[in-house]
Amino acid sequence: MNVRGCDCSIVIKTAYREFDVPYCEETLRDAVSLLVEEAAIEGDGSCRALRKAGGVTGCVVTPLTIGAVPHLLYLAFGFAGVPVFVSESRNVYHYQLNLIAMEGTEHFDLIQDRGGERRLFEACRVTGFELRIMRGEAVKLKLDVCGERPPVVYPYADIFDRESGERFNGDFVAYKINGQELKNIYGVTLVSKKDGGTKTELWIKRVLNAGGDLPGIIDEFTFTAQLLRDAYEYRHFGMFKITLKRLVLTSDETNVNSSDAVVGPLRYYVAGPVSAEVFETNEEWEEG
Numbered sequence: 289m290n291v292r293g294c295d296c297s298i299v300i301k302t303a304y305r306e307f308d309v310p311y312c313e314e315t316l317r318d319a320v321s322l323l324v325e326e327a328a329i330e331g332d333g334s335c336r337a338l339r340k341a342g343g344v345t346g347c348v349v350t351p352l353t354i355g356a357v358p359h360l361l362y363l364a365f366g367f368a369g370v371p372v373f374v375s376e377s378r379n380v381y382h383y384q385l386n387l388i389a390m391e392g393t394e395h396f397d398l399i400q401d402r403g404g405e406r407r408l409f410e411a412c413r414v415t416g417f418e419l420r421i422m423r424g425e426a427v428k429l430k431l432d433v434c435g436e437r438p439p440v441v442y443p444y445a446d447i448f449d450r451e452s453g454e455r456f457n458g459d460f461v462a463y464k465i466n467g468q469e470l471k472n473i474y475g476v477t478l479v480s481k482k483d484g485g486t487k488t489e490l491w492i493k494r495v496l497n498a499g500g501d502l503p504g505i506i507d508e509f510t511f512t513a514q515l516l517r518d519a520y521e522y523r524h525f526g527m528f529k530i531t532l533k534r535l536v537l538t539s540d541e542t543n544v545n546s547s548d549a550v551v552g553p554l555r556y557y558v559a560g561p562v563s564a565e566v567f568e569t570n571e572e573w574e575e576g
Contacts, residue, residue: 297401298348299448300363302394307359308451309350316346316400316409318438343436344409348398351426353453354515354526358566360429361528364417365564366393366482387564389486398433399442406442411435415482419530422475422493427456427513432481454526456513464510465502470494476511478530480562488558490532496542496552506535506556527567534560 298309352360365387398409412435420428463473474493481487490509494502508531515526535556542552 298350299399300359301397301399305359306448307356308448309348309360310353310356310451310455311351313349314346314400316344316348316398316433319343319345319434343434344412344439345434347430347432349428349430351428352456353451355453356451357456357528360431361387361564361566363393363396363414364419364429364431366390366414387566389480389488389562393482400439407439408442409435409439410437417480419478420475421461421477421511421513422458425458427458427461454515456515460515461511461513466507478532488532488562490535490556490558492554492556494552494554502554504537508533509535528564530562530564532558532560532562534558
């Protein structure tokens with residue numbers, strides 16, 4: 289999650305809506321390829337390479353807020369199921385958005401505002417994402433972005449509504465393995481790459497204790513992030529849950545040569561499906 293970029297403003301435009309990405313780090317840049325001209329077979333010749341713009345590449349890193357999380361996770365996962373409305377409740381617009389990680393994702397546009405200079409990146413897509421949850425930190429999502437079109441100057445002086453809603457925090461995340469809640473997990477990082485098929489790994493940081501360690505094979509792992517404020521009457525409002533199935537331990541990188549409490553990372557390959565549930569309040573969901 290260490291990204292070398294500068295603070296900027298990003299607006300994402302899909303076919304259905306446009307929304308601001310809260311306080312953002314990014315490394316969007318021109319994708320450059322080389323057109324090589326070889327020397328002639330006979331006689332003296334010269335080799336040279338011509339710089340050729342090839343679209344855009346890079347990433348966008350942003351914290352998840354109550355307003356942005358449904359749209360950002362939708363772009364990350366790439367598929368939305370049918371919303372499930374909760375009947376006979378006072379909150380008639382309460383719905384559940386189901387997401388499944390897919391290789392193909394919807395194309396979208398990015399408007400980058402860096403130092404007053406606005407550029408438009410058209411027809412981008414997500415090639416992978418990284419969701420990082422750590423205690424004491426905001427929950428952050430990194431979207432790996434690519435596009436075949438080079439950026440152009442954005443000619444309009446639109447004023448976009450800034451997303452300033454409450455952020456999810458790693459302190460309010462619950463973890464369950466095979467239905468049993470664990471208290472010794474310090475944080476997780478979910479990494480999904482979508483080139484040549486979706487490949488997913490889960491990195492788990494846990495505090496070593498006297499009890500048993502995490503198993504080498506996990507049938508089901510879930511983590512649930514919530515906004516626990518008294519202002520929210522409905523507990524589902526402002527919550528997302530991600531479920532991973534059939535995890536296989538591939539690496540234990542714990543350094544036990546320490547006299548203090550040890551926070552050790554475990555690396556799992558996710559052999560089964562990955563899905564997310566996002567609970568929000570809105571009249572309708574148009575994407576997907």
